[in-house]
Amino acid sequence: MAGRSQVCPHCGHRDLAEGIKLSLLAEIGAVGLNYRANLLLHGTEPLLADLCLGCGTVIRLRVARPDRNWIKA
Ligand SMILES: [Zn+2]
Numbered sequence: 001m002a003g004r005s006q007v008c009p010h011c012g013h014r015d016l017a018e019g020i021k022l023s024l025l026a027e028i029g030a031v032g033l034n035y036r037a038n039l040l041l042h043g044t045e046p047l048l049a050d051l052c053l054g055c056g057t058v059i060r061l062r063v064a065r066p067d068r069n070w071i072k073a
Pocket of ligand 1: 056
């Protein structure tokens, strides 16, 4: 992620690791948000985290593809 200058709002650190994939400790798979791919198929868009390497704060959670047909509870 070159060219971006994100700063941690908690400690002011500039060294952030972006786009880290979340996973479960049991290694069932990645944590994600469900979307409808077509009539039969559901997909899961993995959650990505931006992490401050100074204090360990997760700055934000996001998905790479926000244009999905999201399935709400
Ligand atoms: Zn920080």
